[in-house]
Amino acid sequence: DTEVTQTPKHLVMGMTNKKSLKCEQHMGHRAMYWYKQKAKKPPELMFVYSYEKLSINESVPSRFSPECPNSSLLNLHLHALQPEDSALYLCASSQDAGLKAFFGQGTRLTVV
Amino acid sequence: AQTVTQSQPEMSVQEAETVTLSCTYDTSENNYYLFWYKQPPSRQMILVIRQEAYKQQNATENRFSVNFQKAAKSFSLKISDSQLGDTAMYFCAFKKQASNYQLIWGAGTKLIIKP
Numbered sequence: 001d002t003e004v005t006q007t008p009k010h011l012v013m014g015m016t017n018k019k020s021l022k023c024e025q026h027m028g029h030r031a032m033y034w035y036k037q038k039a040k041k042p043p044e045l046m047f048v049y050s051y052e053k054l055s056i057n058e059s060v061p062s063r064f065s066p067e068c069p070n071s072s073l074l075n076l077h078l079h080a081l082q083p084e085d086s087a088l089y090l091c092a093s094s095q096d097a098g099l100k101a102f103f104g105q106g107t108r109l110t111v112v
Numbered sequence: 113a114q115t116v117t118q119s120q121p122e123m124s125v126q127e128a129e130t131v132t133l134s135c136t137y138d139t140s141e142n143n144y145y146l147f148w149y150k151q152p153p154s155r156q157m158i159l160v161i162r163q164e165a166y167k168q169q170n171a172t173e174n175r176f177s178v179n180f181q182k183a184a185k186s187f188s189l190k191i192s193d194s195q196l197g198d199t200a201m202y203f204c205a206f207k208k209q210a211s212n213y214q215l216i217w218g219a220g221t222k223l224i225i226k227p
Contacts, residue, residue: 042203
């Protein structure tokens with residue numbers, strides 16, 4: 001199994017809603033990532049978890065809250081988002097230093 | 113700080129032709145890694161090829177090969193016998209050896225393969 005599975009694939013939410021994005025991998029990777037990608041732009045790193053501990057937070061606003069319940073799961077909790085937060089959210093995983101990262105298909109988020 | 117530049121926003125070629133995507137980078141590091149990632153309309157980012165800076169030999173993966181010129185800080189991707197399924201955004205990326213997790217990405221090149 002070399003897949004990173006993200007759910008949901010699409011999400012529309014209002015600015016007062018609370019929602020969560022989910023990411024799952026069963027490759028035994030110990031590093032998991034959240035990226036934000038705007039249309040026709042490269043991904044921007046948001047968070048990195050290493051061995052289930054938050055390793056990198058790229059100064060992301062607190063309305064985005066990551067969680068790593070176990071080594072296979074990564075969540076991104078969303079609250080009080082703004083329309084400019086609309087984007088493709090990509091999850092990735094890698095083995096340690098990450099010379100090969102595996103990406104999910106992303107969640108297309110629209111904030112209305 | 114490291115930077116990655118892809119100077120071709122969009123390219124298109126006929127099926128079966130060969131196409132070369134350019135990438136230049138700037139770094140003061142001596143040891144690092146370079147990557148080409150492909151993102152088709154399905155949105156999933158897929159690693160195409162990786163090059164270690166300490167290796168002189170250019171990396172090859174089937175129809176994909178790179179021309180790595182360390183002194184010139186150039187890292188181009190050649191796709192031979194292009195196929196319709198090669199249509200995608202292609203991103204060049206840089207990784208410091210000392211940095212475990214962070215990739216520096218180029219702006220991307222949209223490649224269209226025409227039938």
